Amino acid sequence: MTAxxxxxxxxxxxxxxxxxxxxxxxxxxxxxALVTVAGNVTVEQTARNACRILELxxxxxxxxxxxxxxxxxxxxxxxxHVHGVTGMDGPDLPDPTxxxxxxxxxxxxxxxxxxxxxxxxxxxxxxxxxxLAMALIKAPDIATRxxxxxxxxxxxxxxxxxxxxxxxxxxxxxxxxxxVLRSGIALTLLxxxxxxxxxxxxxxxxxxxxxxxxxxxxxxxxxxxxxxxDLNKYGWAGxxxxxxxxxxxxxxxxxxxxxxxxxxxxxxxPLTRGMSVVDWWDTTDRPANALFMHxxxxxxxxxxxxxxxxxxx
Numbered sequence: 001m002t003a004x005x006x007x008x009x010x011x012x013x014x015x016x017x018x019x020x021x022x023x024x025x026x027x028x029x030x031x032x033a034l035v036t037v038a039g040n041v042t043v044e045q046t047a048r049n050a051c052r053i054l055e056l057x058x059x060x061x062x063x064x065x066x067x068x069x070x071x072x073x074x075x076x077x078x079x080x081h082v083h084g085v086t087g088m089d090g091p092d093l094p095d096p097t098x099x100x101x102x103x104x105x106x107x108x109x110x111x112x113x114x115x116x117x118x119x120x121x122x123x124x125x126x127x128x129x130x131x132l133a134m135a136l137i138k139a140p141d142i143a144t145r146x147x148x149x150x151x152x153x154x155x156x157x158x159x160x161x162x163x164x165x166x167x168x169x170x171x172x173x174x175x176x177x178x179x180v181l182r183s184g185i186a187l188t189l190l191x192x193x194x195x196x197x198x199x200x201x202x203x204x205x206x207x208x209x210x211x212x213x214x215x216x217x218x219x220x221x222x223x224x225x226x227x228x229x230d231l232n233k234y235g236w237a238g239x240x241x242x243x244x245x246x247x248x249x250x251x252x253x254x255x256x257x258x259x260x261x262x263x264x265x266x267x268x269x270p271l272t273r274g275m276s277v278v279d280w281w282d283t284t285d286r287p288a289n290a291l292f293m294h295x296x297x298x299x300x301x302x303x304x305x306x307x308x309x310x311x312x313x
Contacts, residue, residue, distance in 0.1 A: 003030035004250065005120055007112060009067070009105075010243075011039030011127030012049035013087055014222040018305070019126055019243035020050070021215055024057050025308035026251055032112065032121075034064045035105035039127035039172050041078055041087035043069040046127075049087050051096030057215055058313050060098045067105025067131040071173035077162070082229045090225035091218040109135045113142040122250065125151035126243040128169050133176035136183050148186035150246045153177065154263060154276030155192035156292070163274065167192050170265060171274030178265040181289055188291045189263065190245040191276065194256060197296040198245060199238030200227060204302045208309065215312035248301050249293070251308075255300045258293035262286040 006029055010016045023029050034054070036046035047066040054060055070076050084090070101108070109131060113121060123132065123146060136143060153169040154177075160166040170177045180187065200223050209220045223239070230239035249256055262279040264286070266272040278292055 003028055004122065005030050005032055005116065006122045006124050006250070007033050007035060007109065008124045008126065009035045009037060009131050010050060011037050011041070011046045012053060013040040013046070013127065013243070014090070014226040015241055015243040016040070016126045017049070017053050017088055017222060018219055018241065019247050020053050021057055021219065021312060022244050022247045022305055022308050023124070024059055025311045028251060029247070031062055033062060033108065035067050035109060035131055036064065037067045037105070037127050037131050038069050038071070038076055039078070039169065040082075043067065045087050047100045048096055051098045051100065052088065052093045055096050055098060056093065056218060063101045064098070065101045065103055065105040065108040068134060071128060071130055072133060072175040074173055074175065077172050082226055084225060088222055090221035090223075093218065105131050106134045106138065110139045110142060113145050114139070116145070118145050119147045122147050123149045124246050124250070125149060125153070126246065128173040129153070129176040129180045130173045133173070133179040136179055143183045143185050146185055148188065149180065150188040150190070150249055152190050152195065152243045152246050154189050154278070154292070156276070156278040156280060156294070158192035158196050160275065161192060165266075165272045166274030167276065170276055174265050174267050174274040178267060181263055181265060187289065188249060188293070190249060190256070190293050192240075194293045194296045195242040195245055196240045198241050198298045198301050199236055200241050201238035204238065207302070207306050211306065211310050213310070213313050216309045219309060244305060245296065245301065248304055252300070252304055255297045255304070256293045257295040258291055260288040261290060261292045262288050263290045263292060
């Protein structure tokens, strides 16, 4: 079976790291590049973290391109209070030796999408949508060339995790999310509604801890470090695991359920800026622009994740 071609746009980030390793472990996905963006931490740090992940997984054949250092129309925010100063606190990973490519991530995205056969390439987005939005501004023709975009972002019933109303990735660059949602690209969203069902409970973490290999050990160390924040915040049985849901949807879409709806982004109200306004009940005449997931098979998700992480060194 031919592997599905993907580019991962990311701001590692603990859950980004887990998502990237899940993709690397699958023989059904061909990761063509990692493109980083400012989000959880600075773009310089996200690029270093991307290199660390690839070196950990012995996949230095995959290039890393650093993208946008700030959002389009917003003061930069970070999630270092969750992911730590490095973005991937927990394991003691060495400084990377592989280089970050000199080409800017936005320019790489434009050329890679143009050079690929039409509808052969998926973009997996794990952070703010700044890079793709800037690529669409510079080269709007790429919107019709992508097979689709699958992104972690937004919420319908779960409120927000960075403000009372907004999910972090959308809040970090609402203008970028608005551009992507208006682009006409086939878009699948894995929102907080789904990721808050996928909790890293002690039993699930124990299964990961039992896996051989340094990648699994690093995942456990990162999840334990970042999970303390979410456990204190939510008081749940485990911390939610966000970004790997995107890759899991590509590998096993029947783990999730949702519907085609219209999703818009609040841009101008200070109380709701970055909020995803989801027309779940089709109460407007706005056309559907996203497959918005609402339910997850959490046990199946963790089974998929555990099985794949066992394959990595």
